Amino acid sequence: MKDQRIPFSRLQEVLSSILIQNQFFPDRAALSARLFAQSSLDGVPSHGLNRFLHYLSYIKKGLIQPNAVPERIGQFGSLERWNGRLGPGNINAHLAMKKAIQLAKKSGMGVVAMQNTNHWMRAGNYGWQAVDEACIGICFTNTKPNMPAYGGSEAKLGNNPLVIAIPRKNGSIVLDMAMSQFAYGKMAIFEKQGQNMPYDAGFDQRGDLTKSPKEIIENELAMPIGLWKGAGLSLMLDMLAAILSGGQATHEVGESGEEYGLSQVFVALEPSKLGLEEWMDTKAEQVIEDLKQSKTFDNNKKVRYPGEQTLRVRQENLELGVPVDVDIWNQIVKILE
Amino acid sequence: MKDQRIPFSRLQEVLSSILIQNQFFPDRAALSARLFAQSSLDGVPSHGLNRFLHYLSYIKKGLIQPNAVPERIGQFGSLERWNGRLGPGNINAHLAMKKAIQLAKKSGMGVVAMQNTNHWMRAGNYGWQAVDEACIGICFTNTKPNMPAYGGSEAKLGNNPLVIAIPRKNGSIVLDMAMSQFAYGKMAIFEKQGQNMPYDAGFDQRGDLTKSPKEIIENELAMPIGLWKGAGLSLMLDMLAAILSGGQATHEVGESGEEYGLSQVFVALEPSKLGLEEWMDTKAEQVIEDLKQSKTFDNNKKVRYPGEQTLRVRQENLELGVPVDVDIWNQIVKILE
Structure with missing residues (x-):
């Protein structure tokens, strides 16, 4: 696994071209490619470039519909329910968070629950999407069963990633964690x-x-993190996602052996609408300042807040190129030859 | 620590009488006493009877204001901000969840953020309050610093309990977990x-x-559960509570050495308003049914879902009396002599 650095723009172009070859409309190819490239750019290649071939295999199997556009199937107050129609998970999730942000910009808060969607790849992308619009963003997804319940000897729960993102002028705080x-x-x-x-x-x-x-x-x-605790939290996130979206729960996602047809929830809060814009930044600043003053066991290390490394890594990779696994990159480039 | 069983009604009467002695108006004394007794009734004496003397000491120190009534200080869409005015934490939390439920019954969803409130004792009470009204309930609180950040050698984070509660005809699912x-x-x-x-x-x-x-x-x-993960989640819950309520964050709560002036968030979702009533129960039923079929490492044990024991324990304690720690009970009864 040797690394090589590739310009961010080149990464996007290559992935986008391959998606166009796979029947994606150009604007959709560009968005999906950007979300993959962004993950690698931010230092999360596991859900960026390293997952791209798997994504292609799902497109070839017909489990991901390149040009399926989500449809709003219900609405009440600031909550909307959408059918993802098995479109690409990252495009769908980007749209869902965008809708939640639009609702929040109108009413202070927006909740979009989406059924029948697909793996959103890197969860953190949608948290960054919210903070880039100066919104608080919260989102979670279910997955196929891949963790046991507490005391259980088989996978019954999903690792159900959860994102909580809070904007801050000096660097947003973006938690992106699965329950395993x-x-x-x-x-x-x-x-x-x-x-x-x-x-x-x-x-x-x-x-x-x-x-x-x-x-x-x-x-x-x-x-599961914290044993019975993370198992419990995973179960609740799955139930919330399936109930609010009207979609499949983890045990149903697992039935086919493939991981598709997921349920997800996206929440955005617009602090200025809530009269909180200045307060939010002040408070976020104070909390992070106090945290960074923590004494540590290793005097050479400071504690970090979630997402702290991201902007630095992103900047570095924009300047020097995005590190890619050479074997994977070569396989991907070969598709275009 | 010998246990003795006391009728639920007697438990409430004794606690209520003591609170009246401590200047609580009778209806407030009754509500606070009921919430304490309910915790012991449901099998959580650590945040029921066993915490009552500590509660009294905070009243005597003036950190809890027996008759302070929360005030709504802001509102936008289905989000409200309240000042708890340092009233009793359990009474305040009960009011806040009640308001969130009222908002949800009107608009499908309600969010109440409360600043300047106090320890709510057993977190799960407010989850049960929501499901008893056929609502989904979510709430969390910050606390004084009592856990280290990842790599940190001093308490900087709160254990910040989180509750997620989903109603179900055959037994609601109520997760009540701190981050430690x-x-x-x-x-x-x-x-x-x-x-x-x-x-x-x-x-x-x-x-x-x-x-x-x-x-x-x-x-x-x-x-923290899951080390860096629970530490991160704790930080985000603290920030969300302090930002949305306009209240203190964990590091400020800790400044005085006493734990008061907390920030909390209460969310309720009304499924029938969202067109989800039947779907919710069906889905909850399916998920729990699948979970209970999990194979286990100990063939004599089945996996459990969060809150599964509560109704059984509650029923048993209603019939046989609520188990109390004799030493603590004797100290409490003595106050009235």
């Missing part, structure tokens, strides 16, 4: 390197906690 | 019994994970 302690992708990398995870990461076949990625991956027994 | 793996109260009980916690519970003085409650309690180094 570690992503399977991360565990697979450790396994390949013959290493254990740094903390308990899942369960072995007897139900004991283990740091060994192999057994965890084989049995899909990733540990 | 274990409550300090629970760790204190293990310490008293000379026992280690069953899982990693916090950090020792070198920053290593430990199951030993003593060191954790001494240094206020409880482990």
